[in-house]
Amino acid sequence: MNKKCYCFFGGxxxxxxxxxxxxxxxxxxxxxxxxxxxxxxxxxxxEVTYCxxxxxxxxxxxxTDYANFLEDMGYKVFFKxxxxxxxxxKLRLRPWAEMGGRIATNATTFNRELLIxxxxxxxxxxxxxxxxxxxxxxxxxxxxxxxxxxxxFALFAINKHSIILGIFSLVSAIPSILYQFQxxxxxxxxxxxxx
Numbered sequence: 001m002n003k004k005c006y007c008f009f010g011g012x013x014x015x016x017x018x019x020x021x022x023x024x025x026x027x028x029x030x031x032x033x034x035x036x037x038x039x040x041x042x043x044x045x046x047e048v049t050y051c052x053x054x055x056x057x058x059x060x061x062x063x064t065d066y067a068n069f070l071e072d073m074g075y076k077v078f079f080k081x082x083x084x085x086x087x088x089x090k091l092r093l094r095p096w097a098e099m100g101g102r103i104a105t106n107a108t109t110f111n112r113e114l115l116i117x118x119x120x121x122x123x124x125x126x127x128x129x130x131x132x133x134x135x136x137x138x139x140x141x142x143x144x145x146x147x148x149x150x151x152x153f154a155l156f157a158i159n160k161h162s163i164i165l166g167i168f169s170l171v172s173a174i175p176s177i178l179y180q181f182q183x184x185x186x187x188x189x190x191x192x193x194x195x
Contacts, residue, residue, distance in 0.1 A: 013054060016052045020050035024046060024047065028041070030118060049118070049120075050117065053114065056145065077117055078118075139182045140183060153166070153168040157169055
């Protein structure tokens with residue numbers, strides 16, 4: 001019998017990956033995802049391992065190509081939403097995204113911003129991004145939506161003299177700063193590696 005769990009992680013990708021890997025340690029393998037749903041089937045403990053990847057900046061074609069590439073490498077891939085959105089008109093603007101991904105609709109990448117990637121556990125750490133340049137680009141893609149929100153809320157807070165919008169801009173600053181530190185860390189490791 002399958003086990004169903006209802007959870008929401010939002011943009012906490014590492015937390016989601018840790019939870020999925022804990023489920024794997026308990027002997028559960030992901031078989032289906034929904035807006036809040038994670039459905040698992042029994043397996044051997046630690047049979048598989050998971051990685052969660054943000055792909056919200058990609059166009060529909062690039063996201064599908066990337067998922068197909070990962071599947072061709074032997075991984076199992078699940079698309080997942082990053083936000084809870086139950087509105088009728090589903091349209092999201094993403095000015096930081098690549099061309100073709102700047103407007104997300106139901107027909108494109110709306111509610112398909114994450115990839116949950118599963119691989120057979122071989123005891124090695126599971127990383128999709130191995131080069132320093134690739135890691136830097138990935139962290140930049142994670143930072144840019146938060147940076148956009150930070151600037152947007154800050155401009156509105158100043159324009160409207162709103163403390164609440166100012167608080168939202170400060171909250172948006174936290175992930176922006178954390179991802180910027182990761183970018184700096186990757187750059188420093190790359191420089192050390194080159195020497």
